[in-house]
Amino acid sequence: MDLSGKVAIVTGSGRGLGLAYGKELARRGAAVVINDVDRAGADSAVAEIVAAGGRATAVVAPVGTSETAGELVATAVEAFGRLDVLVTNAGILRDKVLWKMTDEDFDAVIDVHLRGTFTCVREAVLRFREQGGGGRIICIGSPAGQRGNFGQTNYSAAKAGIVGMVRTWAMELKRAGITVNAVCPVAATAMTETIPFLAPHVESMKRGEPLPAIIRREVGMGTPEDAAGIVSFLASDAAAEITGQALSVGGDRLALWSHPQLTTTAFHDGGWAAEDIARSWDQTFAGSIESVGEEFPEEVMPK
Numbered sequence: 001m002d003l004s005g006k007v008a009i010v011t012g013s014g015r016g017l018g019l020a021y022g023k024e025l026a027r028r029g030a031a032v033v034i035n036d037v038d039r040a041g042a043d044s045a046v047a048e049i050v051a052a053g054g055r056a057t058a059v060v061a062p063v064g065t066s067e068t069a070g071e072l073v074a075t076a077v078e079a080f081g082r083l084d085v086l087v088t089n090a091g092i093l094r095d096k097v098l099w100k101m102t103d104e105d106f107d108a109v110i111d112v113h114l115r116g117t118f119t120c121v122r123e124a125v126l127r128f129r130e131q132g133g134g135g136r137i138i139c140i141g142s143p144a145g146q147r148g149n150f151g152q153t154n155y156s157a158a159k160a161g162i163v164g165m166v167r168t169w170a171m172e173l174k175r176a177g178i179t180v181n182a183v184c185p186v187a188a189t190a191m192t193e194t195i196p197f198l199a200p201h202v203e204s205m206k207r208g209e210p211l212p213a214i215i216r217r218e219v220g221m222g223t224p225e226d227a228a229g230i231v232s233f234l235a236s237d238a239a240a241e242i243t244g245q246a247l248s249v250g251g252d253r254l255a256l257w258s259h260p261q262l263t264t265t266a267f268h269d270g271g272w273a274a275e276d277i278a279r280s281w282d283q284t285f286a287g288s289i290e291s292v293g294e295e296f297p298e299e300v301m302p303k
Helices: 016-027 039-051 066-080 103-131 143-147 153-172 199-206 213-219 229-235 274-288
Strands: 007-010 031-036 056-060 085-088 135-140 178-185 246-250 253-256
Touching (some): 016 039, 016 085, 016 229, 031 039, 031 066, 039 056, 056 066, 066 103, 085 103, 085 229, 103 135, 143 153, 153 178, 178 229
Parallel strands (some): 007 031, 085 135, 135 178
16 A cells, blocks of 8 residues: 555545545655645645655645646646646535525535536546556545435535546546546544534544444444545555445445446336336336435434
8 A cells, every 4th residue: 555656636635534535645655735725724734744754735725616626736746746646525515405405505515526526637637648657536425425315405416426427437547547436435524513313423523432333334434534544545556457436435334336227127018108107117116116315223313
């Protein structure tokens, strides 16, 4: 897992998961470009990495625009000579149920998560192709993008879109030796603190109390540091043949998400009229209906 000589950009890395990814990459030897909208957070992250013997610099700007993407890549090249790894982690929440969500709520989340991922990856890929020798793209998704989540129309849409782009990019960039994968982490952060049944566990962690095993294993939630190892692995030579995948990580659990597949198929000569579907539905399709939302053990759900 030696990343010495590698250069990485981590967006949204002034705190939380992004900071954990940046510190982990630096610990493995990579030089890191920290990005955040908060100057104090970005500077603190850089100082922490440098104090531990690593190399880091900061770009303070919101992701989404092509200008920010260009500044991130240019900074990596100017400060450290090249670019090898991009981790698109920056994100915001504007949670509301559908009928209360405004255009502004929707657009803000899509702009940071989905457009921000697109513009940063496009800019990084231009640099990778110019350099030659491949590259690593690690896009941060979410279980909400895989299964949906109440009150998160905008966030779920963006995260689902990110995984869709990852699968497309994995095909487009294979010949250039550039791998593209999605990581869907669950960790105790300011974002998961907004989920009611997880909030008490986030608070207990702040007090230095360990998470119970059922949370770390069955829910798959832990500290931001628990979710950082997969980023170093995907950035390393050991993962050179892994691309187009979506991985779930958190606490003591690591898992692969499946790609959507046809689960039940039937044929009807001449095509399917509405009446034909109605006659066949219960016997052929009803037993294959998929659930929505994350499914958690009853023991951890509020009574």
